[in-house]
Amino acid sequence: MIRAENIVKSFDGRRVLDDVSVTFEQGKTNLIIGRSGSGKTVLMKCLVGLMPTDGGEVWYGDTCFSRLDFRQVKAVRQEMGMIFQGGALLDSSTVEENVRLPLDLFTDRSEADKRDRVDFCLERVALTDANRLYPSELSGGMIKRVAIARAIVMNPRFLFCDEPNSGLDPITSGVIDRLIAEITREYDITTVINTHDMNSVLEIGDKVVFLHEGRKWWEGSRHDIMTADNPELGDFVFASPMARRTRQPK
Amino acid sequence: MLKKFFGEIGRYFLLMGKVFSRPEKMRIYRRRVMVEMEAIGLGSIVITAIISVFIGAVVTLQMAINLDEGFIPQSLIGFATRETMILEFSSTVVALILAGKVGSSIASEIGTMRITEQIDALELMGVNSASYLILPKIVAGVFFFPFLCIMSILIGTAGGYMISAVTGVVMPGDFLEGLHLDFNTWSITYTLIKMAVFAFIITSVSSFYGYWARGNSLEVARSSTRAVVASSITVLVFNLILTQWLLI
Ligand SMILES: Nc1ncnc2c1ncn2[C@@H]1O[C@H](COP(=O)(O)OP(=O)(O)O)[C@@H](O)[C@H]1O
Numbered sequence: 257m258i259r260a261e262n263i264v265k266s267f268d269g270r271r272v273l274d275d276v277s278v279t280f281e282q283g284k285t286n287l288i289i290g291r292s293g294s295g296k297t298v299l300m301k302c303l304v305g306l307m308p309t310d311g312g313e314v315w316y317g318d319t320c321f322s323r324l325d326f327r328q329v330k331a332v333r334q335e336m337g338m339i340f341q342g343g344a345l346l347d348s349s350t351v352e353e354n355v356r357l358p359l360d361l362f363t364d365r366s367e368a369d370k371r372d373r374v375d376f377c378l379e380r381v382a383l384t385d386a387n388r389l390y391p392s393e394l395s396g397g398m399i400k401r402v403a404i405a406r407a408i409v410m411n412p413r414f415l416f417c418d419e420p421n422s423g424l425d426p427i428t429s430g431v432i433d434r435l436i437a438e439i440t441r442e443y444d445i446t447t448v449i450n451t452h453d454m455n456s457v458l459e460i461g462d463k464v465v466f467l468h469e470g471r472k473w474w475e476g477s478r479h480d481i482m483t484a485d486n487p488e489l490g491d492f493v494f495a496s497p498m499a500r501r502t503r504q505p506k
Numbered sequence: 507m508l509k510k511f512f513g514e515i516g517r518y519f520l521l522m523g524k525v526f527s528r529p530e531k532m533r534i535y536r537r538r539v540m541v542e543m544e545a546i547g548l549g550s551i552v553i554t555a556i557i558s559v560f561i562g563a564v565v566t567l568q569m570a571i572n573l574d575e576g577f578i579p580q581s582l583i584g585f586a587t588r589e590t591m592i593l594e595f596s597s598t599v600v601a602l603i604l605a606g607k608v609g610s611s612i613a614s615e616i617g618t619m620r621i622t623e624q625i626d627a628l629e630l631m632g633v634n635s636a637s638y639l640i641l642p643k644i645v646a647g648v649f650f651f652p653f654l655c656i657m658s659i660l661i662g663t664a665g666g667y668m669i670s671a672v673t674g675v676v677m678p679g680d681f682l683e684g685l686h687l688d689f690n691t692w693s694i695t696y697t698l699i700k701m702a703v704f705a706f707i708i709t710s711v712s713s714f715y716g717y718w719a720r721g722n723s724l725e726v727a728r729s730s731t732r733a734v735v736a737s738s739i740t741v742l743v744f745n746l747i748l749t750q751w752l753l754i
């Protein structure tokens with residue numbers, strides 16, 4: 257479980273996150289949704305400590321993450337995996353090297369052991385025969401798969417995904433979404449996903465948090481989001497013509 | 507303006523503190539240093555050789571034209587060429603060229619990693635990204651640049667010899683005699699020390715500008731330009747300081 261309490265963050269005096277408190281549950285896919293610029297990425301980076309907050313605390317289970325020194329932060333980091341918006345694979349390393357980097361740096365496993373683990377993770381994301389390729393030779397969907405494999409290679413307890421299906425076609429998006437949801441249940445991970453894609457919300461939104469202009473505007477699950485009585489949320493949910501067609505008159 | 511300048515310097519030293527904190531795993535670092543040696547060092551051999559042979563030849567011609575008087579022994583031309591290469595050209599000028607070549611490539615490489623969140627990804631794994639990315643570049647530069655410097659001295663004087671053999675502005679025999687004249691090994695030591703310092707400046711300053719790049723590809727281009735300008739100026743300032751300190 258991850259708990260954020262009263263997170264505040266400003267850039268040059270402009271409030272980007274305003275007193276956000278939210279809990280993310282274990283074994284579930286927790287979605288943060290909202291328009292571009294609503295603060296999703298900033299919130300996620302505050303959660304994982306890539307950005308310092310101006311106020312508030314982040315708790316991982318019973319540990320207050322915001323109060324740890326850098327050595328302790330490093331220990332918690334090894335239990336985290338993150339999938340960045342563009343994949344963020346190291347350009348100068350092959351797929352295999354990308355996935356095995358954390359194993360090389362933080363474990364003393366044998367070569368054969370590491371190779372097995374890398375192959376297992378790549379197989380888990382259905383990506384075989386790509387070990388020797390470089391990121392520039394991969395399609396968008398493959399990059400996301402490698403990023404997922406790299407994120408799970410250390411058996412994380414916490415998984416963060418920033419727009420995991422941005423730039424993907426609807427079918428590949430669905431595949432990636434379901435893959436993340438499966439992994440979440442399989443290993444009982446606390447997963448947090450940023451997205452603005454309503455298809456993801458309806459498919460894997462165990463818990464959904466709607467951010468609007470840096471505030472938590474609404475909270476619920478995929479089952480009640482279509483009927484929620486919240487004008488800003490409604491604008492977001494029914495923004496596409498396809499969604500508008502399904503809207504039931506009140 | 508002044509405040510911004512000192513702020514930059516402060517941030518540079520903070521970053522260096524992070525770079526020189528204990529590395530994660532020695533074995534990984536050694537491998538990364540090898541890769542950087544290839545990129546930074548081997549990749550600079552050809553350009554260094556080309557400019558050295560031309561400058562060596564031109565310096566010899568200039569000397570021959572300007573020392574064209576009966577009283578001065580022709581061997582002085584070889585001597586002057588050698589001294590020019592050793593004292594200034596093969597360290598300072600080569601360092602300035604490398605600041606352009608190596609500096610811009612380091613800054614844009616690290617800058618691109620910053621804006622595509624590759625640095626964030628490393629940090630999130632628990633890697634000290636500054637040390638992981640920057641330390642191998644500094645080590646590779648400090649080890650390899652002095653070799654480039656020696657190579658430049660040898661190729662430069664060879665260029666001088668060739669031009670004297672081809673044009674006959676000076677007898678090749680006189681030129682060779684000049685090369686042996688009054689040879690001072692301290693000047694070699696001095697130039698190698700300078701080159702190692704310049705290597706540190708170029709690799710670390712360029713890494714600094716790349717590491718703090720923000721925004722988009724335009725910003726990366728800008729920080730790469732800034733890296734070249736800043737490291738060139740720093741090289742020139744330290745050239746003055748080191749010359750004052752080591753030779754006088
Ligand atoms: N490093 C930064 N410096 C200044 N402003 C930033 C920075 N990162 C994000 N912002 C601002 O914070 C706001 C929220 O951004 P972000 O969290 O990226 O939105 P999104 O919900 O699309 O992920 C935006 O207005 C953006 O301009």
Ligand SMILES: [Mg+2]
Pocket residue numbers: 296297298418419
């Ligand atoms: Mg975002």
